[in-house]
Amino acid sequence: MKKNLKYNLTWLAIMVVGYILIDVLELVGVIDQFAETTLVLIGINIILATGLNLIIGFSGQFSLGHAGFMAIGAYTSALITQAIPNGGGMVLGLIAGMALSALVALVVGIPTLRLNGDYLAIATMGVAEIIRIIMNNLKITNGPAGLYNIPQLANWSVVYLFVCLTTILIVNFIHSRDGRAVMSVREDEIAAESMGVNITKWKVIAFVLGAATAAIGGALHASYIQTIAPNDFGIMESINILIIVVMGGIGSITGTYVAAIVLGLLDMVLQNFGTLRMVLYSLALILIMVFKPSGLLGTWEFSVRRIFTKFKAKGDA
Amino acid sequence: MHTVLQQLVNGLSLGSIYALLALGYTMVYGIIKLINFAHGDIYMLGAFWGYYVINQWHFSFWPALISAMIFCALAGVIIEYLAYRPLRNSPRIAALITAIGVSFLLENGMSYLFSSNVRSFPQAIAVKQYHLGSVTISNIQLLILVVSIVLMILLQLIIKETKMGKAMRAVSVDADAAQLIGINIDRTISFTFALGSALAGAAGVLIGLYYNSIDPLMGMTPGIKAFVAAVLGGIGLIPGAALGGFVIGLIETAVQALGFSAFKDAVVYAVLILILLVRPAGILGKNVKEKV
Numbered sequence: 001m002k003k004n005l006k007y008n009l010t011w012l013a014i015m016v017v018g019y020i021l022i023d024v025l026e027l028v029g030v031i032d033q034f035a036e037t038t039l040v041l042i043g044i045n046i047i048l049a050t051g052l053n054l055i056i057g058f059s060g061q062f063s064l065g066h067a068g069f070m071a072i073g074a075y076t077s078a079l080i081t082q083a084i085p086n087g088g089g090m091v092l093g094l095i096a097g098m099a100l101s102a103l104v105a106l107v108v109g110i111p112t113l114r115l116n117g118d119y120l121a122i123a124t125m126g127v128a129e130i131i132r133i134i135m136n137n138l139k140i141t142n143g144p145a146g147l148y149n150i151p152q153l154a155n156w157s158v159v160y161l162f163v164c165l166t167t168i169l170i171v172n173f174i175h176s177r178d179g180r181a182v183m184s185v186r187e188d189e190i191a192a193e194s195m196g197v198n199i200t201k202w203k204v205i206a207f208v209l210g211a212a213t214a215a216i217g218g219a220l221h222a223s224y225i226q227t228i229a230p231n232d233f234g235i236m237e238s239i240n241i242l243i244i245v246v247m248g249g250i251g252s253i254t255g256t257y258v259a260a261i262v263l264g265l266l267d268m269v270l271q272n273f274g275t276l277r278m279v280l281y282s283l284a285l286i287l288i289m290v291f292k293p294s295g296l297l298g299t300w301e302f303s304v305r306r307i308f309t310k311f312k313a314k315g316d317a
Numbered sequence: 318m319h320t321v322l323q324q325l326v327n328g329l330s331l332g333s334i335y336a337l338l339a340l341g342y343t344m345v346y347g348i349i350k351l352i353n354f355a356h357g358d359i360y361m362l363g364a365f366w367g368y369y370v371i372n373q374w375h376f377s378f379w380p381a382l383i384s385a386m387i388f389c390a391l392a393g394v395i396i397e398y399l400a401y402r403p404l405r406n407s408p409r410i411a412a413l414i415t416a417i418g419v420s421f422l423l424e425n426g427m428s429y430l431f432s433s434n435v436r437s438f439p440q441a442i443a444v445k446q447y448h449l450g451s452v453t454i455s456n457i458q459l460l461i462l463v464v465s466i467v468l469m470i471l472l473q474l475i476i477k478e479t480k481m482g483k484a485m486r487a488v489s490v491d492a493d494a495a496q497l498i499g500i501n502i503d504r505t506i507s508f509t510f511a512l513g514s515a516l517a518g519a520a521g522v523l524i525g526l527y528y529n530s531i532d533p534l535m536g537m538t539p540g541i542k543a544f545v546a547a548v549l550g551g552i553g554l555i556p557g558a559a560l561g562g563f564v565i566g567l568i569e570t571a572v573q574a575l576g577f578s579a580f581k582d583a584v585v586y587a588v589l590i591l592i593l594l595v596r597p598a599g600i601l602g603k604n605v606k607e608k609v
Contacts, residue, residue, distance in 0.1 A: 062410065111594050117409075118352060122548055123593050125541075126586030133583040235541065239417055246414045275429045282421035286400055289415040293407030 010304045015164050022156070035268075036156055040224055042264035043159040044217050047166045049244040049256045051213030054170050056242070057251035058179065059206035060186030061113060062121040066214050066241045068128030071233035072104060073097035073215025074222035075141055078150045081223060085151040090223065097215040104131075105211030106204065113203045128238055135230040146229025147222070154223035162220060166213045171253060173209065182206050247288055249295030254302040259295070319451035324574045325567070330458040330527070332566020333465035337520040338543030339550070339558035340472060341513025347489040347553035348509045350409060354416040355396060357540015358423035359514045363389045363521025364438070364531040365427065371439045378441040378526075382464070385522045386515040393514025394507050402503070420540075427533035435532040438525035461523045468516060469559055476555060481508055489553065538582075542569075545589050551599030560600060 022039065025031045031039065048070060055063045077093030084092065112123045135141045173179050182202045184192040193199050222228045244263060248255030266284065270277040288296070338360055345353045363385040370376040370384055400419050404412045445456045476482035484505045487495040496502050524539070525531050542565055550561025565585055572581040592600065 056410075112590065115593055115597055118346075118350075118552075119548070119593055119597055121352075122545065123590050126545070126590050129586050130583045133580060137579050243414060243417070246410055250408075250410065275425065275433075278421060278425035279429050282418050282425060285418035286415055286422065289411050289418060290400065290403045293404055293411035295411075 006308065007304045010308075014304075019157070019160055022160070038264055038268045040154075040156050040159050040220075042260050043156070043163045044221050044224070045241070045244055045260040045264065046163050046257055047159075047220070048214055048217035048241045049248070049260055050167055050170050050253055051210040051217070052241050053245045053248075053251070053253060053256050054174070054182075054206055054213075055210040056245055058174055058186060059182045059203055061203055061207060062117060063124040063207070063210070064121045064235070064238050064242065065124030065126075065128035066210070067233040067235070067237035068124075068131035069101045069105060069211040069214035070218035070221070070237065071128075071131055071135060071228075071230070072101040073218030074228050074233070075135060075147070075218075076100050076215070077219035078147045078222040078228055079140065081151050081153060082147070082149070085153070087153065089151075090153040090219075094216060094219050097219045098212040101215035101218075102208045102212045105208045109204045109207040110200070113200060113207060125235060125238065128233070129235065132230050132233050135233070141230070144230060146227060146232070148227040150222055150226045150228070152223060152226050154220045159220050159224065162216055166216060167253065170209070170213065174253075178202070178205070243285060247285070247295055249297040249299055251299045252295070252297045252301055254300065255295055255297035258297060262296070320574065322452045324570050326452060326454050326458060328567035328570035329563060330461045330566075331570060332563035333462055334520050334524050334527075334562075335539065335543050335546045335565050336559045336562025337465050337468065337516045337523075338539060339546040339562045340469065340555060341517050342544050342547040343550075343552055343554065343558035344485075344509050344513045346547065348485060348506055349401070349405065349412075351401065351412050351416060352544065353513075354413070354540070355419040355423060356513065356517055357536030357538075357543065358420050359389050359393055359396075359536070360517040360521040360524075360539065361427065361531070361533060361536035362392055362423065363518030364525040364535065365431070365521075365533075366518065367522035367525050368436060368438055368531055371441050376441075381441060382519055382522050385518040387518075389518025389521070390511040390515040393510040393517075397507060397510040402506075420537075424533050424537070431533065433533055435530050438529050438531050440529070441526065457527055461527060464519065464523060468519060472512065472516070473555060475512065481505070485509055542582075542585060545585060549589055549592055549599055551602030554599070554601050557599055557601040564600075 022031065026036065048066060052063065052066045055061050055066075073094075074097070076097035077090070080093035080096055081089045083089065108124075108127050112120060112127070115123055136144050141147065174183070181192070181197050182205070184195070184197055185199045185202050189199050218233075221232075244259045245256060247263070248257070248259030266281065267277075270280055273280065338356065341356050341359070342353060345351055345356070366385045366388045367381045370381050371378075376384065396419055400415050401412060404415055442457065442460070447454050447456070447459075476485060484495065484500045485508065487498075487500055488502055488505045492502055495505075521531075521536075524535075543562065546561035546565040547558045548561070549564060550557030550559070552558075568585055568588060569581050572578070572584045577584070596602065
């Protein structure tokens with residue numbers, strides 16, 4: 001505990017400084033309403049993409065259904081906050097959304113995670129589409145029109161807080177004994193199994209954890225944007241999150257941050273180009289993949305510990 | 318009884334379009350293990366090409382169909398050369414993302430150049446209805462069925478009887494071994510893309526004629542469903558893709574006829590998941606034992 005105290009404190013300081021920095025920039029007027037929306041959307045994308053990175057990058061299971069779990073979180077919390085429009089409702093909505101999403105992921109995951117590679121991708125995509133079509137036809141979700149007038153209980157500080165919380169949760173999970181078990185499944189299922197790792201169990205745990213974070217992202221999205229419709233959670237949304245993960249580097253949380261920020265800013269800058277925006281966006285995507293197939297950062301992670309050791313080594317020498 | 322037969326006819330003509338698309342997916346997957354997400358957009362290109370040549374150059378149906386096939390074959394080869402070939406030895410997920418990027422590029426490029434409005438496809442063939450007993454079948458439905466079946470037989474002949482077909486089968490079994498015995502892998506893969514894209518182009522013109530409306534995003538949903546069809550039949554297998562296409566077409570029309578048209582896509586996916594769980598290799602696929 002004590003040996004990690006220094007690193008943990010540094011991380012805490014980084015988080016607080018980040019918060020204050022954005023706060024000051026907003027006070028000074030550098031960040032206007034439009035930029036703040038971009039920031040919040042980047043934050044939500046980070047939450048979603050770190051969860052997906054846990055599934056794809058660390059447990060090696062290719063899921064194309066992240067938007068389905070996001071939809072469950074968004075709808076559950078939207079319905080609850082509409083009934084209880086205060087902070088308590090928000091917390092309740094988040095918890096209920098996460099629980100429901102995790103439950104669905106568990107039910108879906110146990111049979112489908114036996115499949116591998118592309119088959120799993122297609123099965124999860126099918127699950128997400130089924131979720132979307134059900135939302136499209138239920139009365140309580142108001143069909144294709146979706147829900148609107150959702151109370152805006154999430155502002156950027158709430159989103160910032162949850163970005164920090166989910167990242168801490170996932171990074172700590174990865175670095176724990178459990179996380180090593182999950183990664184051993186990614187490296188070689190047969191070898192992991194012969195070492196006594198219950199591969200189905202760890203795949204399902206990673207999947208459920210990823211789905212729960214997707215629900216957080218969905219709930220914040222619903223609360224910030226204030227309207228949701230089933231078509232927001234189609235396959236394109238799953239693919240958008242997947243693009244962030246792959247572009248940043250599969251298996252790098254730092255990469256996910258960088259890619260989410262780069263793509264968010266790219267989207268903001270290209271806003272003025274109208275239809276051409278998506279053309280440029282797709283070209284950028286192809287070019288990055290052709291010239292840097294392992295993503296922007298590969299599996300590189302930013303580490304406070306490494307920086308400290310480096311300084312120490314210099315001091316000693 | 319007659320509604321059942323009528324729905325069977327409708328299902329088969331829709332299914333044959335899915336089958337044509339699924340063949341392209343399955344061939345590409347069989348040879349380079351890539352889910353070619355842009356395949357549905359090649360089909361859209363085919364439909365737009367047909368629209369253009371019939372309206373501007375006053376082509377009749379057959380020249381339009383054949384020129385669309387040639388155009389799409391070229392487009393497929395160029396896409397493979399520029400976007401997929403550089404990624405052949407990188408992780409498969411990177412190639413997949415590139416395919417998604419190509420798909421976005423085609424959709425948005427076409428929206429940018431030609432606006433995203435829905436256009437009505439010119440009626441190159443006058444619609445006639447034939448009544449066989451109580452079942453109505455239009456000449457366009459018949460045309461779709463006949464053209465797709467002829468194309469499927471041709472494809473089967475190319476793959477089974479020609480030297481190039483033999484090369485394709487060899488590369489899909491073991492690319493390295495195929496290279497060792499003197500097969501030009503690049504050319505074989507290009508040829509596969511050309512074949513698959515030509516079929517997609519034909520499907521595009523046929524669907525334009527059938528549904529009478531085209532738009533730049535028309536390839537997305539049929540593309541995904543055709544992929545589902547390919548997986549359902551057993552991915553990598555030519556007869557599997559054809560069978561899967563017909564099965565998906567029939568399920569979709571059946572669900573629609575029963576009055577659950579809002580859930581038709583959900584049922585397709587549910588069937589897919591069930592099949593994957595029971596027979597992960599697809600209906601016609603063989604289960605391959607994992608070896609250490």
